[in-house]
Amino acid sequence: MDQKEESSSSSVFDSCPICLSSILEESYLDQCFHKFCYSCILQWTKIVGSKHCSRQSFVKCPLCKRKSSSIIYGYDGSSFQQHLIYQNSDNSVFFTKTHKYRLQCYYVEPGNSIGNINVLRYWKSNKYRQPNQWLYSWVSREIQALIQEKDVDIIVHHILGAIDSWRRNEPKASKLSPELKQQEFKSMVADVAKPFIRGRTDRFVNELEMFLASGLNIEAYDKVYVNHMGWKISEITTEDDEEPNERNPLIPFLCFSDEDLDENT
C-alpha cells in the first residue's frame, strides 16, 4: 500500500502531464508555473495555435486553463529563456527582438545601477525638469513589450501627460528634497501606470527612472543595458561590439552638475 502511494505521488510531482514521463527540459507557463517538458508544451501550443483562425497570443494551461503568453525554459539558476506564444502570429510584426529584450529585463534583477548611470545625481541636479525627447518612443516600446499589444498610444499619452503635468507643477513645490521629489515622482507614475501593467508597475517605474537618468537616446541606452547584463542580442550588439565603451563617456558629459543650467527650460 505504502509503495503504491509513494509511486503515484511521485508521478504527480515529477512527470510531465502531457507525456506522463519524467520531465525533459523543464519548462513553465508564465502565469501558473505548471511544469512540462519543453517539447511537449511547445507542441501543444502549436496545435492550439493551428486550430484557431484568429491568431492568439496566449495558451491555456492544460492543467488549470489559465492563460499564459510565454513558456519559460532553460532555467539554470540565474538565467532562463522564454518562448513567446505569439511569435508565430501576425502580431510579431510589431514585436521585435528589442521588445523581447525589454520584456526579458523584467524577469531578471538588474542590480543597483547600470553602466555609469547615476540615478541620484539625476534628481540632485534637477535634471528631471528637462523634458526628454526620446521618452515617448521609449515608454511606447516598454508598454508594448509588457502588455504585448501593438496599439498602446492611449496608455502612453496617459502616462506622459501625467509626467508632463507633474513637471509643470513641480517648481511650485520645490522646497522638497531631491529624495522626496524622487519618491513623489515615482509614486505618481506608479499610480498612473498600475491599471495597465499591474504587477510590473514598480519595476517599470524603476526602468523609466533609469532611462531618464541616463540621458541617453534609446539606441545608446539599449547598448549600455545589454552590455551590463552580458546579453548577446544581434539587433543591439552586432553593429560593433566596441561601441558601448565609446559611448559610456557620454553619460557623465550629460549629467550637468550645475543646477542653474536647467532653470531656463
Place this chain on the structure above:
Amino acid sequence: MQASRARLFKEYKEVQREKVADPDIQLVCDDSNIFKWTALIKGPSETPYEGGVFQLAFSVPEQYPLQPPQVRFLTKIFHPNVHFKTGEICLDILKNAWSPAWTLQSVCRAIIALMAHPEPDSPLNCDSGNLLRSGDVRGFQSMAKMYTRLAAMPKKG
C-alpha cells in the same frame, strides 16, 4: 506515433496499478493494439443508470494526447448527450475543450459525471433532451431506467 505509444503505455501501467482504486471504472487495452481500448463503467448511483454497466469503446489517434481520443457507448443508453444509434458522445472535453492532461481514465470519470448531469440544451438524442427540457423528469427517468434494464444489466436466469 512514438510519443502516443509511450504515453499510452504509461497509462496502461497506471491503470494496472490503480485497478483497485476506482471500482467504477474498468479500462482494458486491446490485446494486439494499444490504440484500441474498451472500458466498463458503472452507472452512477441515484440516477436512472444505477445498477447498469456500460461499455465504452476508445479509439486513440496517433497524435494523442495532443488530439482527444474518440469515445462512444457500445451499450445502448437513453441520455440527451449520447446518440441513441451510434453511441456518439457530445462532451466538450472530447472536442474543443480537450487538454492533453486528460487521460483515458479521467475521460471515463468525465463521462460518468455527464451521465449524472445531462445537458439537455445540446442534445444528440432529441427525444431524451425534449423530455428534460419540457420538465418531464419522470418520463425521462422511466425511459432511461428501462433502457438501462434492457441493455446494461445482466439478463436474469
